[in-house]
Amino acid sequence: MKNNRFVASVLIPGFIFLIIFSVFPVAYGLGISFFDYNPASSYQEFLGLENYKRLLTDKVFWISVKNTVVFCVIAVTANIIITLFLAKIISIIPSKGLKTLFRTILFIPCIAPMVGTSMVWKYGIVGTDGGLLNRIMSIFGMAPRNWYLTTWQMLAIIIVYTLWADIGYNVVLFTAGIEAVPKVFDEAAELDGAGPIRRFIMIKLPLMGRTFAFVAIMTMANYFQMFAQFSVFVPDGGRNNAAMVLTNYVYRTSFGSYDMGYASAVAAGLFVIVFIVAMIQNRIMRADWSYE
Numbered sequence: 571m572k573n574n575r576f577v578a579s580v581l582i583p584g585f586i587f588l589i590i591f592s593v594f595p596v597a598y599g600l601g602i603s604f605f606d607y608n609p610a611s612s613y614q615e616f617l618g619l620e621n622y623k624r625l626l627t628d629k630v631f632w633i634s635v636k637n638t639v640v641f642c643v644i645a646v647t648a649n650i651i652i653t654l655f656l657a658k659i660i661s662i663i664p665s666k667g668l669k670t671l672f673r674t675i676l677f678i679p680c681i682a683p684m685v686g687t688s689m690v691w692k693y694g695i696v697g698t699d700g701g702l703l704n705r706i707m708s709i710f711g712m713a714p715r716n717w718y719l720t721t722w723q724m725l726a727i728i729i730v731y732t733l734w735a736d737i738g739y740n741v742v743l744f745t746a747g748i749e750a751v752p753k754v755f756d757e758a759a760e761l762d763g764a765g766p767i768r769r770f771i772m773i774k775l776p777l778m779g780r781t782f783a784f785v786a787i788m789t790m791a792n793y794f795q796m797f798a799q800f801s802v803f804v805p806d807g808g809r810n811n812a813a814m815v816l817t818n819y820v821y822r823t824s825f826g827s828y829d830m831g832y833a834s835a836v837a838a839g840l841f842v843i844v845f846i847v848a849m850i851q852n853r854i855m856r857a858d859w860s861y862e
Contacts, residue, residue, distance in 0.1 A: 603834035610828060621835035631836060633811045634819040635843070637725065641815060642793045642847075645729045649789055650782075653737050657744030658770060673745065677738035684735060688802035691731050696803070703727075718804065721812035728803055728813060732796065740785050747781030748774060787851045794844045797821065816840040 603622070606615040625631050656676065663669050679687065695702040696717050704714035717724055751774050759769045775782070797817040807814030807822070816836060824833035 599834045600838055602831055603838055605831045606829075607831035607834070608828050609830065614831075617831065621832045622838075624832060625835060625839060630807075630811055630814065630819060631816075631839070634807075634814045634816045634836075635839075637811075637813060638794060638815045638817075638840075638843075641725060641729060641796070642790060645732050645793050646786070646790050648729070648733055649737060649740060650786060652733065653740035653744050653785075654775075656737070656741050657748055660741070660745050661748045669745075673738075673742055676741050679735045680738040682735070684798040685802060687735055688731065688799045691727075692803055696727055719809050721809055724804060724808050725813045728799055731799055731803075732793070735799075736789075740789060743781060743785050744778075747778045750781075751777045783852075787848055790851060791844055791848055794840065794847070816843075 602614075604616060604618060606617050608614070660669050660672050663672070693701070698704065698714060698716045698718075701714075701717075703717065707714060717727060755773050755777065756769055759773050764772070795817055796815070800813065800815050800818045801821065804813040805818070805822075807818060817840070820833050820837050820840070823836060824830045
């Protein structure tokens with residue numbers, strides 16, 4: 571009886587906190603998607619499914635969906651490949667001090683404010699006047715460019731920035747996953763004549779299934795919700811909305827046009843996309859949680 575009371579006393583405040591700060595905001599946001607909601611107006615007209623019907627014919631929405639999917643697929647794939655490679659390199663370093671040093675160096679951008687580092691990249695690297703990219707181009711005799719007037723190049727720059735700012739976290743996870751695999755499997759494969767690359771691909775990588783699945787699902791879900799760098803680099807979505815993503819479109823629609831009902835419908839669409847992708851990933855990447 572006392573144990574039940576203790577469990578209840580611990581869980582009930584957590585559930586209350588979850589309902590107030592997670593469930594209620596989601597339900598409220600979903601609710602206003604059925605209204606012509608404007609906080610500056612005293613009358614909120616009920617529209618039913620009109621906001622969702624509007625999504626089907628909204629060209630900017632579908633451009634945002636395409637850009638969001640392209641950004642996530644490229645960035646997540648590149649992130650996993652790069653972080654796996656770096657984690658493997660770090661794992662074979664014999665010195666624990668050097669391992670810690672390299673992990674710390676790679677992790678530093680993860681703890682830096684993304685808005686601040688985005689500003690540094692925007693004006694120090696991508697800037698038209700004196701930006702590092704244009705300085706490098708001038709070395710090779712090319713004229714400076716206004717990168718904000720480009721299409722796919724701007725999205726590519728944001729992807730590169732995102733990788734720089736975020737790879738440290740997954741490097742730490744993959745390093746821990748690699749080092750958690752029992753060495754007996756690697757040693758047995760080495761005795762059978764398998765090389766280091768083959769041992770990693772055929773032995774360690776399959777045994778890291780749980781770590782790989784966690785990293786892939788969490789990174790994909792996180793990247794679908796990326797906002798800070800897009801709002802700094804291209805707050806208007808870039809030329810022809812070439813870098814407009816769903817999170818930026820939600821913000822622009824809600825706080826730029828004050829059409830919060832429609833913005834909530836866009837956010838609901840984003841939620842559905844993330845949920846479907848997460849479920850597909852979870853089914854594809856079902857991992858064996860044991861080494862036996």
